[in-house]
Amino acid sequence: MPKRVDPVARRNAVVDALFRVAVREGLQRASLRAVADEAGLNIGSLRHYFDSQQELMTFAMRSMLDRLGERLLARLADAGDFSRHSRDEQRRLAVDLLGELLPLDERRRAEVTVFLDFIVTARTNPAFTELSHRAAADERALVRRVLDRLDAGGALRPGRDPDVETERLASLLDGLSLAAVLHPDLCDETRCTAALDAHLSELLIADGRRAA
Secondary structure, three states, X not given: OOOOOOHHHHHHHHHXXXXXXXXXXXXXXXXXXXXXXXXXXXXXXXXXXXXOHHHHHHHHHHHHHHHHHHHHHHHHHHHOOHHXXXXXXXXXXXXXXXXXXXXXXXXXXXXXXXXXXXXXXXXXXXXXHHHHHHHHHHHHHHHHXXXXXXXXXXXXXXXXXXXXXXXXXXXXXXXXXXXXXXXXXXXXXXXXXXXXXXXXHHHEOOOOOOOO
């Protein structure tokens, strides 16, 4: 009998292969043939699941965003009610949660590296516009949720415009991600985390102080 193939597992394996090629050589070089070779498949088998590089890239990015979103929402749920913690602990929780969007380890570095390649491609390829917009909107939604948790926990300084602070924080995360991928010797994991922590420290009321 021919070996049965799990199509979901096969698609996921192909996505993982695309990420490995994209991290090494760039997303534009992740052709169907290069990805097939990386996944140990013949090109015909790969075309059974994806007709073109564009279709493969779209599926891979959507899969990455889904995985990342699920991971972040699960961590936010695990964090629970921020008000149970001191303000310093709330800040550390926020740094840890938002750090999921930064290239602080091998897995996150691969995600951010491929994502940066994708948004550059999306700038001139209308086929990727909607997915690129979704990624930006999802990032801001997560940042807003973290800020709302801090506010509900009594840690956020009063009088802050939540829309402005969401954009400031999302822009900081984007800038740190870009710097850490392009210049890891200048912006390593420690400096990324320190910059994020310093920004949040300015937004939050220190332990032992009352809101003005």
